[in-house]
C-alpha cells in the first residue's frame with residue numbers, strides 16, 4: 542500500500558500561551574514591560590508565569606505561530622492532512638498543547654526534551670493591549686536529527702511551511718526542508734513572523750530566501766525587512782514586489798509574496814509580474830473582536846489550505862481573510878467550534 546500523503550508539513554516552536562487579565566498594570570510595572578511589547582524572557586522574567594497561572598481565570602491556549610497555522614490548515618482540510626514538528630518538554634504543558642491539536646486532528650511529531658519545560662508565552666492583558674513574554678525553553682531545543690529520524694514524513698508531505706521564529710532555533714532543520722523542496726519541486730513557504738527576525742536574524746533569513754516559493758508577513762515585518770536590507774523602499778507595495786523577485790533556486794515555480802496589513806488590504810506580488818494585487822479584508826464588527834493575536838497565523842492557514850486545494854491566488858487570499866476573521870473572534874489563537882466551512 543502506498544504511504545499516506547500529507548498536504549503540508551509545518552515546523553516551528555510549540556508554545557503554550559498563558560493569558561491573564563489580572564493585575565496587568567502591576568505586572569507591566571514590575572517587569573518593565575511595554576503594554577504592547579514582545580519580550581524574550583530572561584531570568585528576571587521567569588517568575589511571571591507562576592503569577593499569571595495563579596489567576597484562576599487565566600486562559601491556557603496552544604500557541605506558537607506555525608502551530609496555530611498548522612491547526613488552521615487542518616481545520617479546513619480533510620482529516621490527516623497536516624503534520625507538525627517542534628520540541629516540547631516532558632510536562633503537563635505539552636499535554637495541553639496536545640489537547641488543542643487533537644481537537645482539530647493535527648498530527649504532531651514532537652521532540653521531547655527531558656531537561657527543559659515546554660515553551661510558554663505569557664500574555665499580560667491591559668484593556669486592548671497585550672504584552673507578550675516568551676520563554677522558548679524546550680522549543681529552543683529542536684534538533685535536525687529529529688527531523689532526519691522522521692524523514693519518511695517529509696518525503697510523504699507535498700509542501701512545507703516554516704515559521705520564521707524557527708530561524709532562532711534550528712537553521713539546519715529549516716535548510717533541510719528548503720533544500721529538499723527545491724530538489725523535488727515541492728512548495729516551500731516561510732512566514733516572517735516578527736520584525737526582530739528580519740532585523741536580528743537577517744543572515745539565516747537570507748540563507749532561506751532563494752528557497753521561498755511563498756513568503757508571507759505583515760506590514761511591520763515588510764518594513765523591518767526593507768530597513769535591515771538597506772532597501773530604499775518604504776511602501777509595502779514596493780517591498781512585497783521586491784520579495785517576490787529576489788533570486789530563486791527552484792525556477793520551476795514562480796515565487797508569491799504576500800503582505801497582510803491588519804484591516805488594510807492584503808498585498809500579493811508574483812515573481813516577474815508587474816502588478817501588485819490588493820485584496821480588501823473581510824470587515825467584522827469591532828464588538829465581535831475578541832483577540833487579534835495570531836490573526837496573521839490564521840490568515841496563513843486559510844491561504845495555504847487554499848494552495849493545498851489548488852485554488853487560485855485570489856481565492857487563497859479570501860480563504861485567509863475568512864479564517865483570520867473567524868480566529869480573531871476567539872480568545873487566544875484558535876478557531877470556532879462547531880466547525881465553520883468556507
Ligand code: ADP
Nearest residue numbers: 759801802803822823825835836837840862865
Ligand atoms: P499579524 O497578526 O501578523 O499582525 P495582520 O494584523 O496583518 O497579521 O492580520 C492578518 C489578517 O487578519 C488580515 O489580513 C485580515 O484578513 C485579518 N484581520 C486582522 N485584523 C482584523 C480586523 N480588525 N478585522 C478584520 N480582519 C482582520
Ligand code: MG
Nearest residue numbers: 759802803836
Ligand atoms: Mg497586525
Ligand code: MG
Nearest residue numbers: 734759837838
Ligand atoms: Mg504575524
